[in-house]
Amino acid sequence: MTEFRDAVRAAEAAMREVFEPTPLTLNAHLSERFGAEIWLKREDLSPVRSYKLRGAFNAMRKRIGRGRRFACASAGNHAQGVAYMCRHFGVEGVIFMPVTTPQQKIRKTRMFGGDAVEVRLVGDYVDDTLRAAQEHCRETGAQFLSPFDDPDVIEGQATVALEIEAQLPGTPDRIVLPVGGGGLSAGTRGWFGGEVPMTFVEPQGARSLFAALAAEEPVRLERINTFVDGAAVAMVGDHPFAQLRDVDAADVLGAPEDRICGTMLEMLNVEGIVLEPAGALAVDILPEIAERIRGRRVVCVTSGGNFDFERLPEVKERAQRYSGVKKYFILRLPQRPGALRDFLDLLGPDDDIARFEYLKKSARNFGSVLIGIETTGPAHFDRLFARMDAAGLVYQDITDDEILAQFLI
Numbered sequence: 058m059t060e061f062r063d064a065v066r067a068a069e070a071a072m073r074e075v076f077e078p079t080p081l082t083l084n085a086h087l088s089e090r091f092g093a094e095i096w097l098k099r100e101d102l103s104p105v106r107s108y109k110l111r112g113a114f115n116a117m118r119k120r121i122g123r124g125r126r127f128a129c130a131s132a133g134n135h136a137q138g139v140a141y142m143c144r145h146f147g148v149e150g151v152i153f154m155p156v157t158t159p160q161q162k163i164r165k166t167r168m169f170g171g172d173a174v175e176v177r178l179v180g181d182y183v184d185d186t187l188r189a190a191q192e193h194c195r196e197t198g199a200q201f202l203s204p205f206d207d208p209d210v211i212e213g214q215a216t217v218a219l220e221i222e223a224q225l226p227g228t229p230d231r232i233v234l235p236v237g238g239g240g241l242s243a244g245t246r247g248w249f250g251g252e253v254p255m256t257f258v259e260p261q262g263a264r265s266l267f268a269a270l271a272a273e274e275p276v277r278l279e280r281i282n283t284f285v286d287g288a289a290v291a292m293v294g295d296h297p298f299a300q301l302r303d304v305d306a307a308d309v310l311g312a313p314e315d316r317i318c319g320t321m322l323e324m325l326n327v328e329g330i331v332l333e334p335a336g337a338l339a340v341d342i343l344p345e346i347a348e349r350i351r352g353r354r355v356v357c358v359t360s361g362g363n364f365d366f367e368r369l370p371e372v373k374e375r376a377q378r379y380s381g382v383k384k385y386f387i388l389r390l391p392q393r394p395g396a397l398r399d400f401l402d403l404l405g406p407d408d409d410i411a412r413f414e415y416l417k418k419s420a421r422n423f424g425s426v427l428i429g430i431e432t433t434g435p436a437h438f439d440r441l442f443a444r445m446d447a448a449g450l451v452y453q454d455i456t457d458d459e460i461l462a463q464f465l466i
Contacts, residue, residue: 081224101362110138115213126199130190135204140170150174153190205238206294215244230353235338237288239297260285261311287335315379336361381435
């Protein structure tokens with residue numbers, strides 16, 4: 058552990074030439090809400106708005122002597138961190154990104170890298186992109202920079218923990234941090250050892266660390282939900298898992314993707330803090346550990362703030378559906394004059410129609426309506442559905458039907 062901490066100190070001292078420590082701030086809103094001392098380690102305020110440039114910097118500075126050509130495969134923060142550091146070190150970088158990567162992320166990667174990097178769009182999925190990057194390295198001799206499965210990257214990410222220790226007035230009672238491939242988690246645990254309890258948070262649809270702990274080795278998930286793109290990883294890295302293999306599975310929690318959307322909106326509307334889905338993981342899990350942290354000093358790592366505001370309508374939609382204030386259902390409506398007016402009379406004063414699609418079909422007694430309702434509280438739907446049942450209406454709630462919701466909504 059002493060050797061690891063010495064390596065992390067060396068990495069931190071070197072990276073100070075590039076950027077300052079990110080802030081560690083006491084958050085009054087969350088502290089009051091949970092009856093605890095909640096500190097936020099603001100990695101969303103780094104030069105590339107995530108912690109990923111730390112690992113990229115450390116790996117690159119230790120390898121420049123072997124050559125000045127590098128490559129990586131990433132759809133987001135790792136790509137931007139590598140691009141930023143290629144420009145800093147004046148080396149050549151080829152950034153492989155999936156064809157499906159949003160233009161905002163591609164533009165930012167090019168902006169951070171400037172003339173030092175070339176962005177190549179290859180494949181629909183990250184696995185395809187990864188193979189292309191590795192093939193490029195074999196053909197050209199470029200050095201591949203892993204986003205997490207690399208001891209040098211883990212050392213770089215561990216500088217987050219070093220800064221927490223230096224900035225916090227006292228020892229934290231718990232650190233809450235997101236998990237994707239495991240680089241940040243392994244680095245933080247490697248720095249603190251077993252001295253500080255930690256809660257590791259994964260997206261509910263991509264629990265690769267939890268699966269690895271159950272299998273006692275990294276395993277590839279057959280299917281993942283990619284909404285939390287900064288942490289949706291199908292398999293935790295071998296090197297990170299070596300540091301995390303004895304973690305108590307009870308400390309590895311899953312955060313539902315739609316609930317994360319509500320946390321993002323809360324942090325934006327209340328605190329003015331822009332977080333990407335992965336960056337909100339640590340804050341999102343606080344209600345589940347509220348009793349464990351009451352009266353304690355807790356550090357949450359907000360790992361990234363690269364959020365494309367074109368996604369805001371989707372985030373709001375998912376948050377409303379999760380909280381129960383917006384529902385969609387298919388209604389069988391009699392094809393007769395006044396039928397729609399009769400239905401509208403069933404709505405309460407706080408019920409608002411957000412979506413209405415009706416296709417009148419000839420020679421049929423009933424037609425189908427796709428309807429979306431927004432209201433101010435979940436209980437309003439109980440009353441609305443009771444009135445609809447009493448009126449003899451036939452309907453199907455499709456809010457939580459993933460296939461129908463994707464197709465119709």
